[in-house]
Amino acid sequence: MASESPACNICESIISQTIQTDDRKEIQIARHTVNEHFDRLQRELLKELQIIENDKRKEISKILAPVERKEKEIDGLQISLAIIKQHASDLQTFLVSKQIEHELIDTDNLIQSIQNNSELSGVIVSLQTIGMMKSLGNISRFGQTSQSDMSLVRQKIKQAQAKVAVVTKGSLDHQHGTIKTEEGL
CATH class of the missing domain: 1.20.5 (Single alpha-helices involved in coiled-coils or other helix-helix interfaces)
Incomplete structure (x- = not known):
């Protein structure tokens, strides 16, 4: 009984290989689960970012619409002023220039009110991952191995x-x- 039989060695080898295969499968499953979790988090963050970007674009468009209207009105008045200068009297030119001045004052007031309401304040969208990355760096293992x-x-x-x-x-x-x-x- 001092020497082991070949059948015993084969059984031990099979048992050892089966244990190693099962352990490797468990590690792969755990890794796959972690990857799926991070993929889901990434999709959610990108979705949130897209929603925020869309909302801010809409807000900016609402703010810019009246400014763009004023810009077109002023451009039209400048064209009218140039035509009047060529064909009308000084009085008519003076009246159109005063109208342009009032439009410029209105536009300036509009821009000031937008600035005062912080509607044009800088929008910064950022993701803070430093703490999360440090936490992940502190993970030294996600399972335990034991020697049979x-x-x-x-x-x-x-x-x-x-x-x-x-x-x-x-x-x-x-x-x-x-x-x-x-x-x-």
């Missing part, structure tokens, strides 16, 4: 082989004795 006690398994296999050998040996002796007895009769 193969000597215990070997010992049990040897015990089982010894019992089988004893039972087999005893059975043969018993059969042999029975045969002798029958011959003697």
Whole structure:
């Protein structure tokens, strides 16, 4: 019984390979789960970012619409002023220039009110990942490995082989004795 049988070595090898394969599969499953979680977080963050960007674009468009209208009105008045200068009297030119001045004052007031209401304040959208990355850096493992006690398994296999050998040996002796007895009769 001092040397191990080849069958015992094969069993141990198969058990060891099965354990390693199962462990590797578990690690792959855990990695896949972590990746899926981060993919979902990424999709959610990108969706939130898109919503914020769309909202800010709408706000900016609402703010710019009256300013653009005023700009077109002033451009039209400047064209009118240029035409009037060529074909009208000084009085008419003066009146149109005063009208342009009032439009400029109105436009300036509009821009001042927008600035005072902080509607044109800078919009900064940022993602703070520093803390999260530090937390991830602190993770040293996401599971535990433990070494199985193969000597215990070997010992049990040897015990089982010894019992089988004893039972087999005893059975043969018993059969042999029975045969002798029958011959003697």
